[in-house]
Amino acid sequence: MPDFPFGTTITFSSILLATYIFFKFSAIKKRSSPSRVTKSSSSSSFLDKSKVKATEKVQPVDASFDWKTEEPVKQYPFKNAAYKLTMGIKNLSVQDWLLIDSDYLRKLKAKKEIVTNDHPFYPKEKQLTDRTVLITEECWPAARELYDVVIQYLCDKYPMYFVVDSVKGTVHNKITDETHPYTADSVPLEDTKELLFKLSRNIEEDFIILLKDPSRESEKDGSEYFYKGGVFAFAAGFAPSDRFNMPLSFIHHPIPGYESKLKLSMNRFFDRVSPGQYVSRMNFSVQTHDRFYVDDQNKNHNLKEGEETVVFKKEDLDFDNQVHYRSERQTLTKLPKSGAVVFTIRTFLVPMSQLKQEGPEVTERFIGAIKGLPEDIADYKRSVAWGPAVIDYLEQ
Numbered sequence: 001m002p003d004f005p006f007g008t009t010i011t012f013s014s015i016l017l018a019t020y021i022f023f024k025f026s027a028i029k030k031r032s033s034p035s036r037v038t039k040s041s042s043s044s045s046f047l048d049k050s051k052v053k054a055t056e057k058v059q060p061v062d063a064s065f066d067w068k069t070e071e072p073v074k075q076y077p078f079k080n081a082a083y084k085l086t087m088g089i090k091n092l093s094v095q096d097w098l099l100i101d102s103d104y105l106r107k108l109k110a111k112k113e114i115v116t117n118d119h120p121f122y123p124k125e126k127q128l129t130d131r132t133v134l135i136t137e138e139c140w141p142a143a144r145e146l147y148d149v150v151i152q153y154l155c156d157k158y159p160m161y162f163v164v165d166s167v168k169g170t171v172h173n174k175i176t177d178e179t180h181p182y183t184a185d186s187v188p189l190e191d192t193k194e195l196l197f198k199l200s201r202n203i204e205e206d207f208i209i210l211l212k213d214p215s216r217e218s219e220k221d222g223s224e225y226f227y228k229g230g231v232f233a234f235a236a237g238f239a240p241s242d243r244f245n246m247p248l249s250f251i252h253h254p255i256p257g258y259e260s261k262l263k264l265s266m267n268r269f270f271d272r273v274s275p276g277q278y279v280s281r282m283n284f285s286v287q288t289h290d291r292f293y294v295d296d297q298n299k300n301h302n303l304k305e306g307e308e309t310v311v312f313k314k315e316d317l318d319f320d321n322q323v324h325y326r327s328e329r330q331t332l333t334k335l336p337k338s339g340a341v342v343f344t345i346r347t348f349l350v351p352m353s354q355l356k357q358e359g360p361e362v363t364e365r366f367i368g369a370i371k372g373l374p375e376d377i378a379d380y381k382r383s384v385a386w387g388p389a390v391i392d393y394l395e396q
């Protein structure tokens with residue numbers, strides 16, 4: 001046993017003990033660091049970055065996946081309770097960002113007819129392309145980034161339907177039997193708008209790209225994110241071109257309570273959301289027709305000067321073909337290179353009779369939700385017009 005200076009005697013076992021304490025302490029320190037990060041980053045509950053895995057990558061669906069038999073996700077987010085205007089967002093796995101199901105081709109067809117101004121219902125003078133497919137020049141890089149991200153996502157998730165030809169630089173969509181560029185690189189910069197049409201040939205979701213615009217910071221709400229591009233074909237009660245190139249608050253201005261209840265948290269969220277993070281929210285409404293694109297109905301702010309709200313009677317409505325339940329499943333994420341916010345909208349539109357067939361749990365919840373709409377929101381959603389007839393029908 002060696003003797004040490006200053007009269008200290010160190011035994012072999014005390015060295016072992018000191019080594020053990022040293023390693024134990026470092027291990028505790030290492031484990032505790034993430035929880036410190038978690039605490040500071042979860043100061044806002046909807047921004048729980050501890051749940052975000054930067055490397056999280058979409059996985060292929062099971063080899064037995066068949067789009068023709070894949071049931072669309074049912075979107076019945078309403079509560080049998082008083083309605084509260086909140087952001088209502090939830091964390092979403094990258095796996096559930098963009099979906100393909102048995103309604104894919106029907107929706108892609110309707111979308112194509114709308115974005116090419118070739119839909120049998122609308123007169124050509126409506127110029128639907130100019131109302132729904134929009135982009136500013138500064139948004140080109142973000143649109144190109146989104147194109148690459150989406151196509152790669154589809155190839156990774158649905159390898160049986162999206163087949164890459166690396167020699168030709170193309171991707172073949174086996175469901176639509178169409179071939180598109182594999183990356184945006186093969187499309188000239190000035191043709192970037194073409195990529196928006198091509199995206200709408202591959203995903204059912206509408207998509208909006210939002211960017212900050214430092215050149216407009218002095219305008220009202222000019223430090224917010226602006227709607228700078230995308231395909232908004234399934235618009236529920238407004239013309240997307242009227243909201244295009246405008247900040248979030250302007251886009252949402254007809255919503256009663258937006259300024260006081262949503263504006264602050266929305267802007268904060270858009271600033272803080274990070275690439276790799278996905279969130280979703282759903283809404284619900286009712287319309288008395290079966291159209292995906294509507295810019296002159298559905299909302300009370302579309303009533304013309306002097307026009308009164310007509311309260312429908314159940315007997316006057318056809319709940320199999322005319323009255324439809326409509327819900328949007330919206331997702332939001334940020335692109336890593338451009339920092340653009342990407343907002344997607346997936347529209348679930350079914351006849352009211354289909355909702356009724358879901359049974360009493362859904363119908364009672366829906367009746368409670370309609371009754372729970374406060375006056376201003378009931379007015380905004382036009383439930384003052386359709387609410388009594390729908391309740392009457394569902395209670396029958």
Ligand code: HEM
Binds near residue numbers: 087284299
């Ligand atoms: C987390 C993000 C967002 C939240 C929480 C949100 C919230 C809302 C809410 C509460 C409404 C009223 C109807 C409903 O319940 O859905 C609404 C409507 C609307 N939102 Fe958003 N929104 C978000 C993002 C966006 C983005 C990025 C756009 C971009 C264009 C957008 C465009 C619209 C439009 C056009 C309407 C319809 C307004 C009208 O009735 O005229 N929203 N949004």
